[in-house]
Amino acid sequence: xxxxxxxxxxxxxxxxxxxxxxxxxxxxxxxxxxxxxxxxxxxxxxxxxxxxxxxxxxxxxxxxxxxxxxxxxxxxxxxxxxxxxxxxxxxxxxxxxxxxxxxxxxxxxxxxxxxxxxxxxxxxxxxxxxxxxxxxxxxxxxxxxxxxxxxxxxxxxxxxxxxxxxxxxxxxxxxxxxxxxxxxxxxxxxxxxxxxxxxxxxxxxxxxxxxxxxxxxxxxxxxxxxxxxxxxxxxxx
Numbered sequence: 205x206x207x208x209x210x211x212x213x214x215x216x217x218x219x220x221x222x223x224x225x226x227x228x229x230x231x232x233x234x235x236x237x238x239x240x241x242x243x244x245x246x247x248x249x250x251x252x253x254x255x256x257x258x259x260x261x262x263x264x265x266x267x268x269x270x271x272x273x274x275x276x277x278x279x280x281x282x283x284x285x286x287x288x289x290x291x292x293x294x295x296x297x298x299x300x301x302x303x304x305x306x307x308x309x310x311x312x313x314x315x316x317x318x319x320x321x322x323x324x325x326x327x328x329x330x331x332x333x334x335x336x337x338x339x340x341x342x343x344x345x346x347x348x349x350x351x352x353x354x355x356x357x358x359x360x361x362x363x364x365x366x367x368x369x370x371x372x373x374x375x376x377x378x379x380x381x382x383x384x385x386x387x388x389x390x391x392x393x394x395x396x397x398x399x400x401x402x403x404x405x406x407x408x409x410x411x412x413x414x415x416x417x418x419x420x421x422x423x424x425x426x427x428x429x430x431x432x433x434x435x436x437x438x439x440x441x
Contacts, residue, residue: 256286264333265409268401273329277320280332284314305346309339330396333408337389344382353378369435377423384419388412 260283267276316335320328347354356374359366366374392412395404 256283259283260287261409261413263409265405267329267409268405272324273326274321274324276329277317281314281317281321284310284317303346306343309342313339326401327396330401330404331393333412334389334392334396337385337392341382341385341389344378344385348375348378348382355381373427373431380419380423384415388415 260280263276263279263283267273270276313335316328316332319325320332344354347357352360352371353375355377356366356371359370359374363370392408395407399407
């Protein structure tokens with residue numbers, strides 16, 4: 205779930221020369237790269253980005269079908285790097301500015317996936333989702349200490365100058381996510397140690413993401429139905 209976690213395509217700068225490149229036959233200036241080609245590459249990269257994000261829970265959900273944890277560890281390692289390489293959009297550009305804490309979390313997850321490959325340990329594989337939640341807890345929690353909070357960073361992508369009320373609200377939402385990641389990490393350890401392989405993969409590959417969806421929908425409903433009307437009444441008075 206870390207997970208996180210992915211850049212808007214930027215125009216390519218070309219150097220200006222006194223003599224333009226010419227093609228071999230007509231002596232005309234060489235044609236510039238087609239904008240359509242760049243858009244197509246961006247769409248393909250965006251599609252691959254979505255696919256890699258969906259692939260992680262699917263890999264965990266289907267892990268109980270494979271008797272060799274080493275194969276799952278290989279897929280997790282590849283997904284970590286694909287998610288970073290294929291990221292697109294403003295949010296991805298923001299997330300690419302990794303802090304030392306982010307690098308440490310990424311290093312731990314990479315080491316964990318490599319350890320699964322080398323040891324072929326099912327226990328390490330079972331503990332991997334808990335490490336993902338713990339990593340998200342560290343990343344979100346670190347922003348509460350240094351600021352701005354993680355949710356505030358997302359909010360600033362649409363509103364670069366949020367009000368003090370918005371800053372307080374986004375900080376509270378970040379705290380709620382930290383509580384969720386703590387509880388989910390602990391429960392994930394319990395499923396790794398006490399549940400059968402099938403039920404472990406069902407929870408960590410599906411049910412945990414249902415809970416994330418419920419939390420997201422609940423926050424959106426609270427913001428639109430309660431917080432925003434309350435803020436509007438406060439401004440009106």
